[in-house]
Amino acid sequence: MHMNDYRETTMLSRVADSLYWMSRYLERAVHTARLIDVDLQLRLDQSPDAGSERWLGLLQALQVPVPEDGAIDAESLTHLLTLDRTNPSSIISCVAAARENLRQVREQCSSEMWEQLNRLFLQVKSTASSDSGLLDSYQFFRAVQDGAYLFQGVTDSTMSHGEGWHYIQLGRFVERTDAVARLIGAHFSRFPHPLDQAVESEEYLEWVALLKSCAAFQAYCKAHTAELRPLRVAEFLLLNPGFPHSVRFSVDMVHAALRAISDLTERKAEQPVRIAGRLRATLSFSQIDEIMASGANAFVDSIRWQCNQAHTAIHQIYFDYSVESALVA
Amino acid sequence: MPEPAHALSRPPFRHYQFDSAYDEMFEAPGIPRPHYRALFQTLLDLPPEELRKSQQAADLSFLHQGITFTVYGNSEGTERVFPNDLLPRIIPHAEWRKIESGLTQRIAALNLFLEDIYHSGKILADGIVPKELVYSCRHFRREMRGLSVPRGIYVSICGTDLVRLPDGSFAVLEDNLRVPSGVSYMLANRKVLKKVFPTLFRDYGVCPVDHYAQALLATLRALSPPNSAARHEPTVVLLTPGVFNSAYFEHTFLAQQMGIELVEGRDLLVHDNLVYMRTTAGLRRVDVIYRRVDDDFIDPLCFQRDSGLGVPGLFNAYRAGNVGLANAIGTGVADDKAVYAYLPQIIRYYLGEDPILANVPTYMLTDPSQRNYVLEHLDQLVVKAVGESGGYGMLIGPQSTAEQREDFRRRIQAEPRNYIAQPTLSLSRAPCFLEGEAQARHVDLRPYILYGENMTLVPGGLTRVALRRGSLVVNSSQGGGSKDTWVLRA
Numbered sequence: 001m002h003m004n005d006y007r008e009t010t011m012l013s014r015v016a017d018s019l020y021w022m023s024r025y026l027e028r029a030v031h032t033a034r035l036i037d038v039d040l041q042l043r044l045d046q047s048p049d050a051g052s053e054r055w056l057g058l059l060q061a062l063q064v065p066v067p068e069d070g071a072i073d074a075e076s077l078t079h080l081l082t083l084d085r086t087n088p089s090s091i092i093s094c095v096a097a098a099r100e101n102l103r104q105v106r107e108q109c110s111s112e113m114w115e116q117l118n119r120l121f122l123q124v125k126s127t128a129s130s131d132s133g134l135l136d137s138y139q140f141f142r143a144v145q146d147g148a149y150l151f152q153g154v155t156d157s158t159m160s161h162g163e164g165w166h167y168i169q170l171g172r173f174v175e176r177t178d179a180v181a182r183l184i185g186a187h188f189s190r191f192p193h194p195l196d197q198a199v200e201s202e203e204y205l206e207w208v209a210l211l212k213s214c215a216a217f218q219a220y221c222k223a224h225t226a227e228l229r230p231l232r233v234a235e236f237l238l239l240n241p242g243f244p245h246s247v248r249f250s251v252d253m254v255h256a257a258l259r260a261i262s263d264l265t266e267r268k269a270e271q272p273v274r275i276a277g278r279l280r281a282t283l284s285f286s287q288i289d290e291i292m293a294s295g296a297n298a299f300v301d302s303i304r305w306q307c308n309q310a311h312t313a314i315h316q317i318y319f320d321y322s323v324e325s326a327l328v329a
Numbered sequence: 330m331p332e333p334a335h336a337l338s339r340p341p342f343r344h345y346q347f348d349s350a351y352d353e354m355f356e357a358p359g360i361p362r363p364h365y366r367a368l369f370q371t372l373l374d375l376p377p378e379e380l381r382k383s384q385q386a387a388d389l390s391f392l393h394q395g396i397t398f399t400v401y402g403n404s405e406g407t408e409r410v411f412p413n414d415l416l417p418r419i420i421p422h423a424e425w426r427k428i429e430s431g432l433t434q435r436i437a438a439l440n441l442f443l444e445d446i447y448h449s450g451k452i453l454a455d456g457i458v459p460k461e462l463v464y465s466c467r468h469f470r471r472e473m474r475g476l477s478v479p480r481g482i483y484v485s486i487c488g489t490d491l492v493r494l495p496d497g498s499f500a501v502l503e504d505n506l507r508v509p510s511g512v513s514y515m516l517a518n519r520k521v522l523k524k525v526f527p528t529l530f531r532d533y534g535v536c537p538v539d540h541y542a543q544a545l546l547a548t549l550r551a552l553s554p555p556n557s558a559a560r561h562e563p564t565v566v567l568l569t570p571g572v573f574n575s576a577y578f579e580h581t582f583l584a585q586q587m588g589i590e591l592v593e594g595r596d597l598l599v600h601d602n603l604v605y606m607r608t609t610a611g612l613r614r615v616d617v618i619y620r621r622v623d624d625d626f627i628d629p630l631c632f633q634r635d636s637g638l639g640v641p642g643l644f645n646a647y648r649a650g651n652v653g654l655a656n657a658i659g660t661g662v663a664d665d666k667a668v669y670a671y672l673p674q675i676i677r678y679y680l681g682e683d684p685i686l687a688n689v690p691t692y693m694l695t696d697p698s699q700r701n702y703v704l705e706h707l708d709q710l711v712v713k714a715v716g717e718s719g720g721y722g723m724l725i726g727p728q729s730t731a732e733q734r735e736d737f738r739r740r741i742q743a744e745p746r747n748y749i750a751q752p753t754l755s756l757s758r759a760p761c762f763l764e765g766e767a768q769a770r771h772v773d774l775r776p777y778i779l780y781g782e783n784m785t786l787v788p789g790g791l792t793r794v795a796l797r798r799g800s801l802v803v804n805s806s807q808g809g810g811s812k813d814t815w816v817l818r819a
Contacts, residue, residue: 010564010590010608010610010613011608011609011610012590012592012596012606012607012608012609013596013607013608013609014593014595014596014607015590016609100572103395103572104571104572105591106395106581106585107581107582107584107585107591108585108591111394111585114394114395115393115394115395118393118394118395119393122392122393163609261609264610265609265610265611266610267609267610267611318609319609321607323598323600323612326607326611326612327600327612
């Protein structure tokens with residue numbers, strides 16, 4: 001192997017692991033911020049007692065256990081999901097974890113990336129200590145989303161699109177696949193609306209909220225107008241090949257990142273590539289009415305399960321392989 | 330040039346104070362030294378508001394870049410920004426030449442000393458340095474006896490602390506031969522100052538320091554083992570104790586500047602006496618390790634057994650000559666503060682030259698008469714533990730309480746070998762921009778010396794500042810800060 005190729009591909013397993021998790025945590029933080037942002041707006045349009053059921057759904061979609069005292073109101077829920085350090089999925093916990101992961105590998109990223117993530121963290125932290133009514137406004141949640149988008153842009157334009165960058169892509173889209181699939185599953189269980197009828201009145205807002213939670217409302221309207229039919233919504237969020245928050249798009253990106261990493265490391269990574277490839281084929285060739293006939297939940301559960309398998313396989317091949325196997329190779 | 334008295338009545342010098350210490354800027358109140366004139370004039374002309382803004386911008390940029398250090402024993406807010414002062418410390422060319430030759434001489438002698446005591450021990454047999462002193466040192470590593478290190482270089486990276494005495498001469502306060510830190514702040518400070526005073530900087534003709542990382546990489550490569558497959562492009566890594574180490578920022582910074590991998594102990598493994606790192610593409614051989622982990626923690630099989638920071642088997646790989654380490658193991662014996670007292674004799678013994686840079690007078694507490702003198706004058710002296718660094722384990726007599734002195738008296742009597750005493754030095758003072766004006770603070774100077782194929786000193790160093798009024802302690806862990814050091818081209 002030529003020396004220069006070798007330099008290109010040296011990446012510590014620990015570093016790859018940290019980049020992957022940094023990206024997952026950040027994606028998780030943005031996802032949570034977007035959900036709360038949407039919820040805050042929805043709250044304004046609904047009667048006060050409509051909240052608690054939706055909040056339970058929100059907690060379920062974010063995999064956050066319901067607080068033991070069972071008391072959830074707008075304020076405590078927002079706090080739990082935003083600034084509560086004891087909740088590992090809160091925005092502040094996720095941004096801090098993302099930063100801590102990047103801090104451990106900061107010589108691997110560009111200084112612009114580190115500065116941007118550090119700035120986002122300091123901003124979230126100062127909100128946590130100021131204890132102001134900031135959380136009632138959408139501004140904080142918008143700032144978290146903007147900060148993360150900016151980080152993504154900075155990453156794409158200042159970091160080499162080499163192996164490290166592909167781990168970042170991988171983390172982001174593994175997380176996104178899982179989060180969007182979960183959201184769709186939770187929503188379709190709560191609203192068993194006839195699939196091919198346009199939704200109306202009160203419920204309409206809930207479906208708008210689902211799309212907005214995936215940053216998809218405007219893109220959906222462009223494709224299908226503002227008339228919302230559950231089947232079309234499901235198709236758009238699950239199978240649309242071009243929309244960056246659809247499950248299919250995310251799986252395509254996971255597959256592409258895995259292929260690239262497999263090529264760069266010259267390692268036979270059959271298992272994760274195979275799992276992602278199969279998932280990709282499933283999403284490319286499935287028909288939405290078939291999927292919905294056997295239930296949206298069963299389908300997203302199967303996707304999440306396979307996604308999790310891909311994650312485990314990545315871990316075993318790149319991050320935590322046994323020394324014996326590596327010495328033989 | 331304004332009248333001296335008049336100049337000192339104007340901001341930012343209105344409250345500038347003088348005492349018996351050497352002042353870096355002024356040769357007499359209101360009269361700047363020739364090499365400080367341009368800076369002095371700039372400060373008189375510049376509205377203090379302007380400087381204050383620059384200081385704020387610099388502080389913020391340090392915070393955003395995360396140029397921080399970690400304070401031990403403090404759980405909340407363990408990351409702190411290392412305070413940076415905007416006013417440069419200026420060193421004329423001739424003074425630097427003397428520092429350079431003095432340090433080159435000193436590091437050469439220290440390396441010869443280390444090679445000697447780990448091999449035949451001639452200097453001990455000749456009675457120049459007492460055997461007991463060397464063998465009783467906590468940092469002496471028996472495991473290193475008879476082991477030959479690449480090029481015979483033990484200390485490849487050194488940061489020596491210099492102080493300027495009231496007569497204007499420089500003296501060596503401490504040799505840091507283990508894992509000296511701070512060089513990243515030297516580089517960061519320079520970057521900031523170039524932004525704050527671009528014109529002044531250019532007009533002054535300051536020697537550049539930006540090539541430090543490149544020089545460090547060349548030094549490390551020179552330590553590559555002869556049997557390495559990648560002899561011409563050896564794989565060099567920087568071994569850090571991890572993100573909780575106080576100098577973690579520096580580790581990441583240097584690794585990035587050199588373009589080498591930053592590894593932790595868990596990233597490395599030893600198989601058949603070869604060192605590998607665990608990469609996503611499998612295992613890769615490592616040729617040279619710039620280790621920022623202390624001897625004690627580097628290999629749990631050989632040294633401290635419960636260390637999770639090191640690499641099991643590393644010492645055997647080193648013994649087998651399969652990996653280069655910078656610095657070598659066991660260099661701490663030569664910066665023991667009691668061995669330090671013998672440096673003038675060590676230099677004469679190996680090089681047949683008189684030391685160019687003086688030592689600070691040091692009382693050996695194992696000697697009964699010196700010990701008695703010290704115990705009677707604890708309120709005037711500085712007492713230091715011989716194996717400590719970073720300003721820990723230290724008594725500053727004139728600023729101590731009776732209780733602290735009593736504590737040190739007991740400790741000295743229990744373990745006299747563990748302590749030395751020195752007169753309380755009046756470190757030189759330099760103007761710092763604090764609370765919106767120029768104030769005099771004590772400073773020292775830590776230049777960095779690299780020794781690979783040849784010896785390199787990057788012209789400059791870290792000027793550390795005791796930011797608390799009246800304080801003599803410049804260590805970052807004890808409330809110190811730093812400022813850029815300008816070595817002039819001519």
